[in-house]
Amino acid sequence: KNKNKQGVTTTASGLQYEVINPGERAKPGATSTVSVHYTGKFIGGVTFDSSVSRGTPLTFSIDGVIAGWIEGLQLMSVGAKYRFYLHPKLGYGEGGRTNIPPNSLLIFDVELLEIR
Structure with a gap:
């Protein structure tokens, strides 16, 4: 659905992302420790988790x-805010999680605050 949406990029793995704010500093590596604020939503818009609401x-x-x-965070710079659109194979897959049903399409708004 997002394939033709302006501003949405699709990677080879199928990760779809939208740059809300590009940030301007260093990018994390595959094993970096990072701090983020995020909000996770189901495709219908219902929030299932949010560090923002917890503060x-x-x-x-x-x-x-x-x-x-893993893939999306390495595209980001410190200070950036992205929206990730995740197919189940890039999310929680067939197994789901406690509050996430199996094979769920997920949307995450992620702000990269710090690389430690």
């Missing part, structure tokens, strides 16, 4: 998250 950024190693985030 606390999430800090983690990039190589320990879902495939769409």
Whole structure:
């Protein structure tokens, strides 16, 4: 659906992303530890998780998250805000997760705050 949407780029893996704010500093590597603010939504717009609403950024190693985030975060610079559109194979797949049904298409708004 986003294939023809202006401003949305699709990578070879199928990750679709939109640059909301490009940022201007360093980019993380595959094993970098980063801090982000994010909001995760189902394709219908219902939010299933948000560090923004909790008021606390999430800090983690990039190589320990879902495939769409591993790829997408490495495209970002510090200060950037992107929207990721994830096919299930880049998200939680057939197994789903506690609050995410199997084979869910997901949208994440992600702001890269810091590389540690």
